[in-house]
Amino acid sequence: MKSFNAMSQQVTDLSERVQTSIEGPPRPLASEALETWTDVRRKTKVNPKKITTNYNRITDFITFAGDKPLDKYTFLEFQRWSNLLARVPKNMSVVPHLKGKTHQQAADHNDRLKIPRPTMTTKTIETNYFSPLKHFFRQMAAEHRFPSPFGDADVRMDGRSSVKRRPFKVEQLNIWFTHAAQEGRADMIWLPLLGAITGTRIAELIFLQGRDIYQMENTFTGARYWVIDLRSELIAEDGGSEERKTKNPTSKRIIALHDLFTEVGFIDYAKSRRAADWLFRAAFYHGKGRVGDPARAASKRMNRMLKDVGIHKPMERMFHSTRHTAKDIMRLARVDDRTNDVQTWHAFRTVSRGYGAKDLEELPTEIEVLTALPLPEGLDLGTYLDRHSRKKTRQE
Known part of the structure; x- marks a missing residue:
């Protein structure tokens, strides 16, 4: 019996070593990597307000998709995030009855309204949410040696069309x-x-x-x-x-x-x-x-x-x-x-x-x-x- 258990453990250890040789060592959780990445950026000349905003937008994604090792996020999770953001009311953080709600809750609430509030534009989704997200994952992929989830496919963004500013006559x-x-x-x-x-x-x-x-x-x-x-x-x-x-x-x-x-x-x-x-x-x-x-x-x-x-x-x-x-x-x-x-x-x-x-x-x-x-x-x-x-x- 002991011999069988020892052999079973050897097989498990070998399997883990093979998996590690294929995938590399375990990567940190996204939240942990985000803290490290943000601390390093604060020592650069990047605008502090931009650093804080990027931190918050990446945290929003982690809240939506779950806090997982960096290399465990899949392309479809980013696509689902984009789909959700297209339903979220613009400027949700300053709407009194939406303060404190998650993006999912805000989108669901807006869907139930007889006259929904205008939702985010494609430009807002791309610039405010996905630009920092892509920046973070590409740099972390280079740091921790795993394929970036943004490397092989483009996330579709179906937000509201931006209204063009007009000069005054x-x-x-x-x-x-x-x-x-x-x-x-x-x-x-x-x-x-x-x-x-x-x-x-x-x-x-x-x-x-x-x-x-x-x-x-x-x-x-x-x-x-x-x-x-x-x-x-x-x-x-x-x-x-x-x-x-x-x-x-x-x-x-x-x-x-x-x-x-x-x-x-x-x-x-x-x-x-x-x-x-x-x-x-x-x-x-x-x-x-x-x-x-x-x-x-x-x-x-x-x-x-x-x-x-x-x-x-x-x-x-x-x-x-x-x-x-x-x-x-x-x-x-x-x-x-x-x-x-x-x-x-x-x-x-x-x-x-x-x-x-x-x-x-x-x-x-x-x-x-x-x-x-x-x-x-x-x-x-x-x-x-x-x-x-x-x-x-x-x-x-």
């Missing part, structure tokens, strides 16, 4: 500007004009301080022009410094201000602020309480204003559409595409565009072009001009 800008110029708060007055003419993101505009608006001089011609400078850190309330909030490190740039901002009184307003003052202080408060996310709150206020004047269209025409508007204004004025991208900061599409100066400070001639570019025919800034004229008359 001149007639719509005139309606919006006429309304905005009569507002009482600085952010409500100036954000529409700044967004549409410069193409600057709302999160970049909200965190502007007095010292960020100043004049630069072309040392060759002596010409002077006003700019926004997003390259420096912010002055904290205690007098120290804090990191400026931009979409990514390369978004920290010089932005040329068109001469119209002097004509309508924005420059006078900016000059009235001290170096550490927020240009749009009211945007940081709701009543007496501090706003948790000033940029998000400002975006909601801007979109409410667009609804009030009748030119808002969900996902298609909203404040972010001002970036499309500014791009079109520059194209119509025949501004060089590379200068256009440096002003609004969009990634260069070709290798050749990536060569040369990366900042408008190094391109004073281009700043002069941007400060004086022709505005669209029919654009009406009369209400802004009248407002500034009345203010100057009162001061005299």
